[in-house]
Amino acid sequence: MDLTLTPELATFREEVRAFLEAHGGEYEAGAPKDPKAWQRLLIDNGYAARTIPRAYGGFGAAPDGLKTRIIAEAFIDAGAPRGMSGQGISMLVPTLLEVGSEEQKTRWIPPTLSGDIIWCQGYSEPGAGSDLANLQTKAVEDGEDFLISGSKIWTSTAAQAQMMFCLVRTEPDKPKHEGISYILFPMDTPGIEVRPLKTMTGQAEFNEVFFTDVRVPKTNVVGGRGRGWQVANTTLKHERGMLGDPNATEARLKQLIELMKSETVDGQRIIDNPIFRDRLMQLQARVLSMKFNGLRTMTDDTAGLARLVVKLQGCELNHQVAALAIDALGELGILYQDGPHLRAKGRWQWNYMFDLGLIIGGGTAQIQKNIISERGLGMPREPKTVEA
Amino acid sequence: MRFALSEDQTMLQDSLNRTLADLVPLERVRRFADDEGPQQVSDIWMRLAEMGLPGLMIPEEQGGLGLGMLEAALASEALGKVAAAAPFLGSAVLAPLALKLAGTDEQRRRWLPKLATGAVTAGVAISEPIAGARDGAGVTAADGRLTGQALFALNATGADLLVVADKNGGLHLTHIAEAAEPMPSIDVTRRLTALTFKDTPAEALASNGALDRLRDAAWILLAADTLGAAQAMLDKAVAYAKERKQFGRTIGSFQAVKHLCAEMAAELEPARALVWYAAYAFDHAPDEAPLMAAHAKAHTSEIGRFIARTATEVHGGIGMTDLLGLHFWFKRIGQNRQLLGGPEKVREIAARMQGLAA
Known part of the structure; x- marks a missing residue:
């Protein structure tokens, strides 16, 4: 254990801080005034797309978890917006880098990094949630093209996206894991219909997408025909890393402490109520555990199990932080949308509901427990039912 | 920067685990409860x-290994893993720390070399000013003499030296008590003692807040002990679930069972990082250490309780039996939870440390 920064890293931290100070006028309230210009500036300085090769529009630095963390902390401290983080940047780009053709990389990665192309992800279907490999959206050969028919669900940003990366069944006669392909297509291709999917938050954070004979060239397949399951798994690995990020949880806990110090009931601060205070301390211990667990996963080769638990524990913890905020607000905690008594524009209420979705999405808590027990503890798999 | 054990620390951990696995098998744990228990403790020590364990934290010039709190935490974890009886906390950590922080050169010269070899052991009585006084206990000090009762003294049975905290948090050294009565507890692996003093001569240590450091050290090491004991219970539960068959399947293939194991691992693994950090902070970030120690103690108490009951449940009925012996770890975790402040008490102190409570 040595948690001191080397002189090189200490200098690096100073550089990041100086950068943020110099460019403080280009964002306000945690959002950039010109998102694309901000993204360009961050890439040019190595604070976004840091490890993406220069040939594909990135900064081209060697991977370094500690520098990544230093950047993240400096941005949180300064209240500065991070680079763009849509599913194209966080999931498609790493996948293309790993398995895409040279043509696909040069064509799609630069405009994705710059924010000129927004992507959405077509994975889940009404009949294929946790059992994703059971997906039924079919792609039928027609000359040099596929004709895609079927539907997807839980598609965030489908209405804003210009492109989709999508899992389709190209080989219906093969076993379910071997018949899937990973394919890219524009969202304005004829035959695509997007319908907003309103959730319990009252907003449509997701969409349903319907396909009727959507014509896509075969050359848009990534990683080879019938290889989509393996390709998707490289992407899901990146998604699970994003969910349950301890830096975000720590920032939320700070806001919760401020809330409990500033809110009063009958003139008594919430923080002065020993029951609420005890709940806060319990959560603080959990937030610290996940923070140090995160540090450990970056630098400790023996931290395999520590990595596997991040999605399950991190998402649960976020939900509990929001739950305590709602309880601390008391009757104010049931207000929503608008009104003179609403706190933080209803953000805690929205988090409380949306975070439950994150416990389910990206691999449910139950799927995570399967992964932890099977891969982490070496326990036997559920016996499979015989496929029809 | 590296959040991981060093090569030396990993080697220490491995050799402790190997030695203790041979030295303290379950048959030996059972004998801690017998009349020959104290002899067992002495043999193990x-x-x-x-291996140098009694002198782990004692400076090399006094015959010790001169290692830090993280190494002590690894040792506690290893002891908890096999439910070993040994005067590690009092004799190897808290008493040397008291002498280091608040003793005179003469006291250090007199005691540290003997503690380092294990020839002498020390008991520590600091419960009342930390956890609060029960049944009217508490020690008062006047004119170099101690009077009153100190409950829940650690490693005091057969100790040659006692470190005693008075009601005001002052620390004292003494050899004797008027009476030392055992306090039979749920955990037979570590005996507790009620010490009575009546005008007992004692040497006062410097009054410089050393008790707070002793408290932090004890909290960190009780947390590490729970970590080791809980890991042992999880390992046993997983091993059992892979072997035991019902309905024609190993029970570990049922999600109802394996999800319990996943939940235990998911609670335990991040707690390890918290305990490591608290131990690291004790030596390298002293400003942060009190809060981290408090959270480590309270949090491992909570997840320890969950793992102790859940690992027992995974074993089914056999988990409750004396024959299996799982209860030794169950009770050890339970004792760590209450000793020197239960989680509610410790969290209240944690809130106070941050100015969140009066």
């Missing part, structure tokens, strides 16, 4: 002395 002498064997651990060959």
